[in-house]
Amino acid sequence: MCTAATYKTKDFYMGRTLDYEFSYGEQITITPRNYEFDFRFAGKIKSHYALIGMAFVAEGYPLYYDAVNEKGLGMAGLNFVGNAAYEEALPEDETEVSQVAQFEFIPWTLTQCATVADAREKLAAMRLTGTAFSEQLPTAQLHWIIADKDSCIVVESMKDGLHVYDNPVGVLTNNPPFPSQMFALNNYAGVSRKQPESTFAGVLQLDAYSRGMGGMGIPGDLSSQSRFVKVAFTKLNSISGEEEDESVSQFFHILGSVDQQRGCCEVTEGKYEITIYTSCCNTAKGIYYYTTYDNHQITAVDMHAENLDSDQLICYPLLSKGEVRWQNK
Numbered sequence: 001m002c003t004a005a006t007y008k009t010k011d012f013y014m015g016r017t018l019d020y021e022f023s024y025g026e027q028i029t030i031t032p033r034n035y036e037f038d039f040r041f042a043g044k045i046k047s048h049y050a051l052i053g054m055a056f057v058a059e060g061y062p063l064y065y066d067a068v069n070e071k072g073l074g075m076a077g078l079n080f081v082g083n084a085a086y087e088e089a090l091p092e093d094e095t096e097v098s099q100v101a102q103f104e105f106i107p108w109t110l111t112q113c114a115t116v117a118d119a120r121e122k123l124a125a126m127r128l129t130g131t132a133f134s135e136q137l138p139t140a141q142l143h144w145i146i147a148d149k150d151s152c153i154v155v156e157s158m159k160d161g162l163h164v165y166d167n168p169v170g171v172l173t174n175n176p177p178f179p180s181q182m183f184a185l186n187n188y189a190g191v192s193r194k195q196p197e198s199t200f201a202g203v204l205q206l207d208a209y210s211r212g213m214g215g216m217g218i219p220g221d222l223s224s225q226s227r228f229v230k231v232a233f234t235k236l237n238s239i240s241g242e243e244e245d246e247s248v249s250q251f252f253h254i255l256g257s258v259d260q261q262r263g264c265c266e267v268t269e270g271k272y273e274i275t276i277y278t279s280c281c282n283t284a285k286g287i288y289y290y291t292t293y294d295n296h297q298i299t300a301v302d303m304h305a306e307n308l309d310s311d312q313l314i315c316y317p318l319l320s321k322g323e324v325r326w327q328n329k
């Protein structure tokens, strides 16, 4: 499972948890402005917006899971298994719109669009194809969240076509499709951050028997529908200071509300999904913060500390070993 969220204070933040039972060897990857993208159908782009995000680099190509560009537009791909369906690629002379392979969707969008409005325009003239990157890396069944400081959308390619939804909560998990996830929030209309009031039945006085009963009724299991509700509640009720440290700290608490611990979710015999990493990107500053399952220290990579006019990918391996800060020895 995975969960993505946005958060706004003075700056705009976007990030995700990556929950899975194994890692591909992903790294923090900066794609500078002059790295040449040779898209399968959409031609070459030699000069473009720079990106920073998490990617598995295969044959020199950044296969992004999530990224933001230097203009503050961000995007993340999350599993949508069983619901994602892509188009067959057509010969070039049979289509007038851009064809984009699913593994190219993040770089194709973020290299060219500065805002969600730009992305919407591009999406209106695009076919998303199921073309695989290689035999070893087959098509991933995903859906995507795209956001800037002013708006957020979800893109789902399904059997009945490409759907683009407004996302007023700025959250995405996995299945079911986004409209059903949103609808489920109606079941929690009565949930509050305040102590519960006794409204169960007029004849019965029920007591708030403990402090800290805010959010009573919010689900706590690891299913994607439950994580959607939990993280939406946490994010929409979040209060933090406006400064960078306070905002980043709060962001990790928001996604921490759906953290996946080893042992709680068995996906196949003896294999457990865990939160491999959690990311938080300051989209205005181009800083990618992350933690890993065993390293709770927030680590950061700043895209503007690099030469963004280069044509070579810049990669930082995940620092995945945690350290205990001893106070008495």
Ligand SMILES: C[C@H](CCC(=O)NCCS(=O)(=O)O)[C@H]1CC[C@H]2[C@@H]3[C@H](O)C[C@@H]4C[C@H](O)CC[C@]4(C)[C@H]3C[C@H](O)[C@]12C
Pocket: 001, 002, 018, 019, 020, 024, 056, 063, 064, 065, 077, 078, 079, 080, 081, 103, 132, 133, 137, 138, 139, 140, 141, 142, 174, 175, 224
């Ligand atoms: C497995 C990841 C999604 C995690 C997730 O949503 N888990 C939910 C589990 S569950 O269904 O709800 O049980 C996805 C997110 C991004 C994906 C990767 C990116 O799309 C980039 C390439 C795309 C290639 O087609 C396949 C390899 C790949 C490197 C993908 C592997 C894998 O599918 C990733 C890493």
